[in-house]
Amino acid sequence: MIRSILIHPDPRLKKVCDPVAEITAEVTALANDMLETMYDAPGIGLAAPQIGVMKRVLVMDCIKDGPPEPMVLINPAVIWSSEDVATYEEGCLSIPDQYAEVKRPAEVQVRWLGLDGVEHERQFAGLWATCVQHEIDHLDGKLFIDYLGPLKRQMITRKMEKLKRERARSV
Numbered sequence: 024m025i026r027s028i029l030i031h032p033d034p035r036l037k038k039v040c041d042p043v044a045e046i047t048a049e050v051t052a053l054a055n056d057m058l059e060t061m062y063d064a065p066g067i068g069l070a071a072p073q074i075g076v077m078k079r080v081l082v083m084d085c086i087k088d089g090p091p092e093p094m095v096l097i098n099p100a101v102i103w104s105s106e107d108v109a110t111y112e113e114g115c116l117s118i119p120d121q122y123a124e125v126k127r128p129a130e131v132q133v134r135w136l137g138l139d140g141v142e143h144e145r146q147f148a149g150l151w152a153t154c155v156q157h158e159i160d161h162l163d164g165k166l167f168i169d170y171l172g173p174l175k176r177q178m179i180t181r182k183m184e185k186l187k188r189e190r191a192r193s194v
C-alpha cells in the first residue's frame with residue numbers, strides 16, 4: 024500500500040524514533056509499504072517517520088540503471104565514518120523540489136537488523152553512503168536543511184509552509 028509522505032514542517036519529522044523490539048508481520052508489512060511508497064514517489068530512500076511511523080526503519084535503493092536492489096534496514100547504526108568527506112546535492116521527499124549541497128563522511132560502516140532477524144554489516148560509499156546517512160538522520164529527527172545556514176533553512180521552510188497551505192486549499 025502506498026502511504027502518504029509528510030511534508031516539512033511537521034513535528035513528527037523532528038522526533039527521535041523508537042527502536043524495533045522484534046521483527047513481526049507488522050514490521051514486514053511496514054517495510055513493504057515503505058518500498059512501494061519510495062518507488063512510487065520516486066525516491067532512492069525513505070524513513071518510517073516520513074510516513075508518520077515513529078520506528079527505526081528505513082528503506083533504500085540507489086541503483087539508477089540495472090536491476091533494483093531494495094534494502095530494508097531496521098535499527099541501523101553507523102559504527103564507523105571515514106575522515107574524508109563527500110559533497111552531494113541532496114533532496115528530500117518531505118521537502119519537495121528543494122535541493123542543497125550537504126557535506127558528509129564519504130564512507131560509513133553500518134550495522135542493522137534485517138527482516139530475516141539477522142544482524143548485517145556493510146560499508147557504504149558513493150550515493151549509498153549519502154543516502155543511508157540522510158535516512159538515519161530522519162530516524163533522529165534531523166533533516167538535510169539542518170546542515171544549512173539559518174537564512175537558507177528559513178527560506179525553504181517558508182516555501183514548504185506555502186506549499187502545504189496550497190495543497191490544503193485544493194482538497
Ligand code: K1U
Nearest residue numbers: 065066067068069113114115116117154157
Ligand atoms: O529520504 C528521503 O527523503 C528520500 C531522498 C533520499 C536522498 C536523496 C538524495 C540524497 C540523499 C538522500 C530522495 O530520494 S529525494 C529524490 C531523489 O533523490 C531521486 C528521485 C528520483 C530519481 C533519483 C533520485
Ligand code: ZN
Nearest residue numbers: 114115116117
Ligand atoms: Zn529525506
